[in-house]
Amino acid sequence: MNRRELLKMVAAATGSVMIGGEFLLSGCKGNPDSAPVPFTEESIAYLDEIAETIIPQTTTAGAKAAGVGRFMTVMVNDCYTKEDQEIFHKGLNILDDACDKMHGVGFMKATPKQRKQLLIAVDKETKDYVKKQADAVNVQGQKEKQGQERNTNDFKKQALPNHYFQQLKQLAIFGYFTSEKGRTESLRYTPVPGKFEGVIDYKKGDKAFAGLT
Amino acid sequence: MANNTYDAIVVGSGISGGWAAKELTEKGLKVLMLERGHHIEHVKDYAETNKPSWEYPHRGGRTQKMIDEYPVLKRDYPLNERNLSFWAVDKDSPYVEKKPFGWFRGYHTGGRSLMWGRQSYRLSDLDFEANAKDGIAVDWPIRYKDIEPWYTYAEKFAGISGSKEGLPHLPDGHYLPPMDMNIVEQTVASRIKEHYNNKRTMFIGRTANLTQTIPGRPSPCQYRNICSNGCPFGGYFSTQSSTLPAANATGNLTLRTFSIVTDIIYDKNTKKAKGVRVLDARTNEALEFNSKIVFLCASTFNSTAILMRSATDIWPDGLGSSSGELGHNVMDHHLKLGASGDMEGFDDKYYSGFRPNGIYIPRFRNLPGDEKRNYLRGFGYQGSGSRQNWSRQVAELSIGADLKEALSEPGKWTMGIGGFGEMLPYHENKITISKDTKDKWGIPVLEFDVEFKENELNMRKDMVADAVEMLTVAGVKNVKGQDQGCEPGWGIHEMGTARMGRDPKTSVLNSNNQVWDCQNVFVTDGSFMTSASCVNPSLTYMAMTARAADFAVKELKKGNI
Numbered sequence: 001m002n003r004r005e006l007l008k009m010v011a012a013a014t015g016s017v018m019i020g021g022e023f024l025l026s027g028c029k030g031n032p033d034s035a036p037v038p039f040t041e042e043s044i045a046y047l048d049e050i051a052e053t054i055i056p057q058t059t060t061a062g063a064k065a066a067g068v069g070r071f072m073t074v075m076v077n078d079c080y081t082k083e084d085q086e087i088f089h090k091g092l093n094i095l096d097d098a099c100d101k102m103h104g105v106g107f108m109k110a111t112p113k114q115r116k117q118l119l120i121a122v123d124k125e126t127k128d129y130v131k132k133q134a135d136a137v138n139v140q141g142q143k144e145k146q147g148q149e150r151n152t153n154d155f156k157k158q159a160l161p162n163h164y165f166q167q168l169k170q171l172a173i174f175g176y177f178t179s180e181k182g183r184t185e186s187l188r189y190t191p192v193p194g195k196f197e198g199v200i201d202y203k204k205g206d207k208a209f210a211g212l213t
Numbered sequence: 214m215a216n217n218t219y220d221a222i223v224v225g226s227g228i229s230g231g232w233a234a235k236e237l238t239e240k241g242l243k244v245l246m247l248e249r250g251h252h253i254e255h256v257k258d259y260a261e262t263n264k265p266s267w268e269y270p271h272r273g274g275r276t277q278k279m280i281d282e283y284p285v286l287k288r289d290y291p292l293n294e295r296n297l298s299f300w301a302v303d304k305d306s307p308y309v310e311k312k313p314f315g316w317f318r319g320y321h322t323g324g325r326s327l328m329w330g331r332q333s334y335r336l337s338d339l340d341f342e343a344n345a346k347d348g349i350a351v352d353w354p355i356r357y358k359d360i361e362p363w364y365t366y367a368e369k370f371a372g373i374s375g376s377k378e379g380l381p382h383l384p385d386g387h388y389l390p391p392m393d394m395n396i397v398e399q400t401v402a403s404r405i406k407e408h409y410n411n412k413r414t415m416f417i418g419r420t421a422n423l424t425q426t427i428p429g430r431p432s433p434c435q436y437r438n439i440c441s442n443g444c445p446f447g448g449y450f451s452t453q454s455s456t457l458p459a460a461n462a463t464g465n466l467t468l469r470t471f472s473i474v475t476d477i478i479y480d481k482n483t484k485k486a487k488g489v490r491v492l493d494a495r496t497n498e499a500l501e502f503n504s505k506i507v508f509l510c511a512s513t514f515n516s517t518a519i520l521m522r523s524a525t526d527i528w529p530d531g532l533g534s535s536s537g538e539l540g541h542n543v544m545d546h547h548l549k550l551g552a553s554g555d556m557e558g559f560d561d562k563y564y565s566g567f568r569p570n571g572i573y574i575p576r577f578r579n580l581p582g583d584e585k586r587n588y589l590r591g592f593g594y595q596g597s598g599s600r601q602n603w604s605r606q607v608a609e610l611s612i613g614a615d616l617k618e619a620l621s622e623p624g625k626w627t628m629g630i631g632g633f634g635e636m637l638p639y640h641e642n643k644i645t646i647s648k649d650t651k652d653k654w655g656i657p658v659l660e661f662d663v664e665f666k667e668n669e670l671n672m673r674k675d676m677v678a679d680a681v682e683m684l685t686v687a688g689v690k691n692v693k694g695q696d697q698g699c700e701p702g703w704g705i706h707e708m709g710t711a712r713m714g715r716d717p718k719t720s721v722l723n724s725n726n727q728v729w730d731c732q733n734v735f736v737t738d739g740s741f742m743t744s745a746s747c748v749n750p751s752l753t754y755m756a757m758t759a760r761a762a763d764f765a766v767k768e769l770k771k772g773n774i
Contacts, residue, residue: 054612060621071272078276116613123611169612173620177603178266178273186621187603191265196436196566198393203561208602208623211437211567213266213273213295 039073051172066179091164227324230510231456236762238465250320255453259443314661315702323452334748354724363756375419397598401687421450438567479524513707513739542638546704552680553629554692571597588671596630632676635747708742726761
């Protein structure tokens with residue numbers, strides 16, 4: 001990570017920042033003393049299925065084969081604030097209830113098609129929420145800017161809490177494309193390119209390059 | 214004591230210390246290089262250098278525990294899982310902030326030469342004459358012609374890649390072939406040039422990454438762009454890849470790690486330094502080392518702190534304090550602002566490899582003959598164009614195979630630039646030695662009383678507005694300007710506190726980096742800077758260190774010091 005990459009991250013993150021990631025350079029408060037809620041093997045299997053629905057196996061490995069469920073638990077336990085951990089854990093129940101409401105079965109018992117239908121609906125709801133959240137941050141940011149002469153790093157203070165599915169989707173995508181399977185199968189993994197070519201031809205369907213990190 | 218005696222002592226092993234050690238040993242001096250932290254051996258100790266993303270438990274991110282343990286480092290990009298061991302541990306290196314100041318340090322062999330940004334630009338007479346013309350602070354005691362041959366000397370050895378642009382205020386140097394710009398960068402560059410009638414330009418950054426081999430450096434850059442983890446190919450300039458092997462090859466270098474220099478031993482009869490006192494960081498043993506000359510290259514504030522702790526029986530505020538300027542005129546570059554947006558089209562073009570470099574837009578404000586802005590000096594931009602990767606938001610896609618396929622391909626082009634602004638030297642921006650806070654070795658810590666003032670804040674408005682305007686005229690869409698706010702220190706370009714000058718009454722060092730009050734002590738890290746310029750400063754430290762070493766050895770031979 002260097003300044004140039006950071007600039008890109010900030011640009012890419014407009015609208016929604018990576019929760020708990022290094023991309024979010026907020027001054028969020030640490031909570032080292034409070035033990036995180038443990039994840040069971042059962043809940044890891046549940047997370048794997050959610051992730052697999054977001055990034056399914058196609059001609060290349062999906063999120064489940066890439067071990068994304070277990071990775072999510074590490075990120076939530078180690079990188080999330082207490083508040084985001086609570087949102088995440090509650091969200092897993094909310095999602096299961098929503099599945100029951102929509103299909104009459106819990107998520108683990110639902111078919112892949114039912115799961116997909118559910119997550120498409122939840123994703124839509126989340127996008128609306130994230131937009132509202134971003135607008136609120138902007139309004140608050142403007143107010144803060146007007147209220148103080150000197151800038152501080154508090155501009156990213158969140159006016160609305162994060163949405164659980166925003167967390168799940170981000171972690172699924174992040175976990176998959178930084179995993180060995182995701183990088184080597186779904187991207188063009190080139191750990192030691194050896195040269196840089198500024199202009200090469202590209203045709204639709206060519207995969208993106210990915211380096212060591 | 215005989216084995217504690219050397220011709221020269223170099224305090225610090227970063228960019229300046231490495232250069233001092235190389236130059237002095239190559240000129241035949243027996244040199245002791247003291248490093249306060251642990252040793253990092255080239256290649257062997259770069260633990261993360263070949264690690265793929267999936268071997269990091271948090272894929273390179275930061276944990277709540279890290280955030281809690283690193284209250285300073287967390288403020289900006291340095292806190293991440295990748296090269297954490299290269300950054301000084303906050304709790305072991307406390308300091309007092311009377312006003313917010315982010316101090317990001319590297320306490321190990323090589324210092325921040327391992328993690329630096331590698332952008333390498335020359336100052337010009339626009340910079341060296343600035344204080345005199347503006348009537349602020351003091352005049353630099355040198356001009357561009359004094360440092361020009363040393364820039365060339367430093368560039369040849371360090372290996373800087375870049376293009377010659379013929380700009381009077383950003384002089385060309387001795388360059389290896391430039392890296393490529395990609396299609397969007399080329400397009401933006403030509404549109405900016407055209408729109409501003411060549412008064413504003415953009416070109417590939419000048420960086421200390423080898424685009425071809427040079428003597429002593431068998432491997433060029435491999436375009437992995439993870440330089441700050443340490444490079445097993447030695448593809449960029451660091452103490453480890455460059456100056457340390459050269460110094461070791463002479464047989465004249467002794468490197469001692471875990472050696473915290475507490476103060477300089479000053480002999481009031483000869484009015485010269487006799488050597489330095491050292492506290493062993495592991496054993497707390499107090500040691501003394503003697504030498505004919507001392508080069509302070511301990512990083513900007515630490516070199517000044519050593520002076521402040523020295524000869525206090527004669528000068529209460531320390532060696533070099535007679536002017537009243539020691540510790541004053543703290544500078545940094547102010548940044549974390551700029552603009553970015555999308556570039557439509559060019560879907561049939563891409564790039565391959567990971568370029569450890571971006572584009573540069575040199576200063577264009579307050580140049581001679583231009584309209585004056587409501588601030589002094591100016592700023593440059595660094596940035597890049599790129600196609601988005603999987604981390605982008607794909608608003609039109611929900612979940613499933615379509616999303617996966619889309620994210621497996623490069624996304625639309627984006628272009629972003631971020632400003633680096635010059636900060637003026639203000640006497641009241643200062644560091645002092647704390648009277649009541651000590652570190653774990655019992656050494657009093659530094660207190661920081663530094664702030665940006667009206668000049669910097671006025672400049673920041675232009676830095677955002679100009680970034681937005683330039684990207685817009687270049688055809689970039691959805692351009693968003695952003696000022697994220699910045700604390701002094703975040704530029705990690707600390708400068709000042711022992712400035713050079715023409716008069717011992719108003720400066721700490723003379724034109725040869727000698728302490729006016731003690732002429733066998735030289736300070737050649739960022740402390741000597743009389744003004745900040747807006748360009749990245751490390752190349753100037755290399756050149757000035759080599760110049761001072763040359764002078765010092767000549768003076769030694771003449772018996773003058």
